[in-house]
Structure formats: C-alpha cells, structure tokens
Amino acid sequence: MYRLIVLLLLAACAPAPKTVAVGRYRAPDAPIYSNAVMDQNRLVGQWTQVAAFGGAACKPGGAEISKGAGGLQIRYRLCESGVQMAGAGPMSSEVVGRFDVPGQPGPWWILWADGDYRTLVVGSPNGRLGFILNRGPFPADRLKAAKDVLEWNGYDLRQLTVY
Template identity: 55%
Template structure:
C-alpha cells in the first residue's frame, strides 16, 4: 500500500472517530406548554396597511427591525403580505398570500408555523404577535412611534401568554 493511500485511510479513520457536531438549538422565548390565546375578535380586513416592527424576541443586535405591508387580495378576497422581519433573531422575508386560518391566526406563504395575533389595540394600530412554539414573537406598529401605554399593554399580553420579556428587544 502506498504511503499516500495509507495517509488517506488514516485520515478517514480519525475523522470517523471525531464527535458529531452538536445540533443547532432553536431558541424558545416562551414557557413550553404555557397557555396561549389568539385574538378571537380581530377583523383581518383591519390589518391592511403598512407596519413597522418595533420589538422582537431576540438577542440585542441579532438583526435589524423590519416591516410589513398587508394588502387586500384581488377582488377583496383574502390578504397578501410583503415583509422582512426579525424573527427569533434571524431576518426573514415573506412575499405572497397571508391565509387566515382561525380567529386571530395567520399563515404567511412559506412560513414554518402560524402567527397568532395575541393582542391588537382598539384602533388596530399595534399588534403583539407570537407562536405557540415560542420560537419567535414580535410587536408591529403603524403611524409613527409606539406610545408607552401601547408598549406596556403589548408587553403585558406577551407575558400573560408565557413569553420571557427579558428577551424582548425594542428597536
């Protein structure tokens, strides 16, 4: 056996003994198994418009704040979404239909899981959105800066739905 072949076999044998890389863990920002409720009275048509992401569950500096545009579907049927958001510390883009799957429950095209609108203020200017898995959560606002009272309300409802507010990063 040639020296080169012997060296290659030795390298392969050593590589086989190396430990497997640790699986990438997905952060969870809410208590597993904690009760969670979506907004049962939300009228999806009132979501149409431009939204700014003002807070998200992520490590500070993990990603930039994003935004979303929700539009009425052709002929007034359904909703569409164009967005770039910080979800769980990762910038994520969406483009396409936004399905309404239940009261206060939305499913963007190509999303890995549904978004639950946990809270909307009376005039639907601020939304607190989360997921049953707790892999991400965020606050959207429209019409300028988020007033302290609406931020406090959104934080309270996220906390009530099991989210760990220590991970809520304001943009």
C-alpha cells in the same frame, strides 16, 4: 451492498439543507390565546417592527398587508430570532386571528391589537417567534400593554428587544 455504500457516499456529498436557527421564547406549557374577535380587514396597511424576541442581532423590519382576490396578502422583512426573514404571499386563515404566513417558523397568532389597530402583538404556540408591529407613534402605554400580553401568554420578556 456495494450500491448501498455508493448511495451513502453520494448522500454525504449533498449540501446540507439551509435551516434558520430559531429560539423558544415562551414556556411550552403556558396557555396561549389569539384574538378571536378582531376585524382581519383592519390589518391592511404598512407596519413597522418595534420589538422582537432575539432581535438584538439584526435590524427591525416591517410588513405590508394588502387585500387581494383570495384574501389577505403579505410582503415582509422582519428580524426574527436574530435572523432577517423575508417573504411574500397569502396569509391563509381558517380561524380568526390565526394565520399561516409563507416562510415562517410557525403560525402567526395575533395575540392583541389595540382598539384602533395601531399595534399588533404576534406570537406562535410553538414559541419560536414573537414580535410587535406598529404604525404611527408608539407610546409607552401601548408598549406596556403589548409586553403584558406577551408575558400573559408565557413569553420570557428578558429575551425581548425593543427597537
């Protein structure tokens, strides 16, 4: 019994694990679909974050995707749920348009890419992340299309911050 009390006291002194507060930005019962016909190699390049859910509390970021020997690699700094998230590593994918990205609160599903791969809408089935990446000019018609895709996949657009 004495050992149990000592162990409990030691456990109480241990620092709490760091966690990132994440929101739920989509209806849990809403269907969500990823882009299953995309050319993942066209994701390579520099991307700028132009919108995010819960993004009013931090500055927009971006991502650089490159092709390595083992597949796609990413280096990113993004505003997600009001928190700056940064990381780097492989973008592993077993299904086209769906990626596991290091340090993320859920998988990245590419919900939509415009025909020229200038705009990406990224979401997650768990609803804990959602953002729009772009390269080059970001005209109003692509913003409208991106918002339509997010809404169609169950996202609450009232929580979307457009930078």
